[in-house]
Amino acid sequence: MAEQVMIRTQGTNPLHMVDAFDAAFERFALQAQLAPREAGVAVLRVTAAVEETWMYQLLRALEKRLAASAPSTDEAVVYWRDVDDTRVLSVGAAVVKQVMGPERFEACRAVVLGTPLLTFDQPAVSPRWFLGAAFAAANRAHPWEAWPDAQVLLPRWTFERRADGEGTLTSCFQVDPAANWTELRETLRAELTTLVLQGAAAGVPKGGSDPAVSAREALDAREASAGSVSGGAIDRGHPEGAKQYDGDKHYMDAVAKTAEEIAQGQYTKAVLARRATTVRPPGLTLDKVLQALTNRYPNTFVYAFHGPGAWFVGASPERLVRVEAGQVTVDCLAGTVATGADDAESEALFAQLFNSRKDRAEHQVVVRSVTETLASVLAEVNVPAEPSLKKLQNVQHLWTEVRGRVRPGVTALDLAARLHPTPAVAGVPRDVALQVIAARESMDRGWYAGPIGWLTASGDGEFAVALRSALFKGDAVHLYAGAGIMGDSQPAAELRETELKLQAVRNAIFEEHA
């Protein structure tokens, strides 16, 4: 039996999760049979020591498994790490809905609020639903073919670890009054055991560490260790892969034309983005990329969403909205300058940014629009008089944190749907900016600059704007970045700015070559 096998780890034996879950399941099944209810999704949560290393290793094993399956396989896997350093890894789906069309957020909301959840815990457990969405509901094009306009997901397994080390395992699964509890228990137990062992096995340091080693082999290999995440070797022969820019000249022409129209007073602001495609270094695993992103950009949301044949990965500095117990927080992020070689240079550069008329105007457009959008749905809105600094490893931004109190019944998703797309990624007026973007970018943004994050049926949740992101598809990595264009924008400067932003993910990919 799995629980009798010693899995040697640096921390806690991850198999304890199976026993904790099993005991909770037994209690749940008993209560459910005593108090039969309608069909719905059962929610079980147990306290569990979820090791960070094990999470990365499980992700590595899952990536390997998904790469070996059909290219269209869109099995749900989400990694999410927030600015408070809570890390979440979810696998599988109890409920998943992919939505196309402009009513996508309403459709997702209906799924979340309309799914009956069964829990006997007090207070009731309100599990995280993950949601990811494209920048625009549009015909998807390369490299986003087959990706939905939005996807909402109630994971089957969610492993969570907070910064203070507290961890939980949450399981969601369909039940009905006629459920065969014995069978269900066996099925879930076997699934969880496989996941736990896949995570442990991905760290086995035997002869080059093959993450594909199966759970069964891991059981046999009693030496299994959940130790270091040394990962696959990166081909040092390709320092930056075959770098290929999809049209620098095209981008600068688009900026020039847009700035001219803005200077003529046709509209106020538009954010133009571009894509750069690079070759994925052979042997590079996503867990390494996520670790590198977290180390480099600790004050960002680090994420990985698995979708049809690809992974959407990034480290976003911008919170679209957070709702927690009625408190709302929204980031306004716009206005960018490079980080200097040392603190003094960084401060001097930030002072330039702070005093730049163009950047302050670009920033203020976002603050005004966000404040106006929130005014009608929040009971109270607080806006600092001046922007402050959001400093990242490679860039610095003007940042205003808007706070408020939500009116009853308004959810994090409602606010995200209203705010998206903010002028930090679209422009002002919104409809004109969206037309300019569609006409000038000549690419599909896909999920870049869309809202990604989580919500619960009780209305809490947190969404980031999916910036500093890349789509990992086959051996290609498609990186995305944009810049806010104003009437006095200089094409070469905006190109440089997007280049700095593209480096966020590129540097994490190639850091092994530094």
Ligand SMILES: C=C(O[C@H]1C=CC=C(C(=O)O)[C@@H]1O)C(=O)O
């Ligand atoms: C559109 C992006 O950044 C936004 C967020 C911060 C600063 C921005 C800027 O200065 O243009 C953008 O509004 C991106 O990273 O692709």
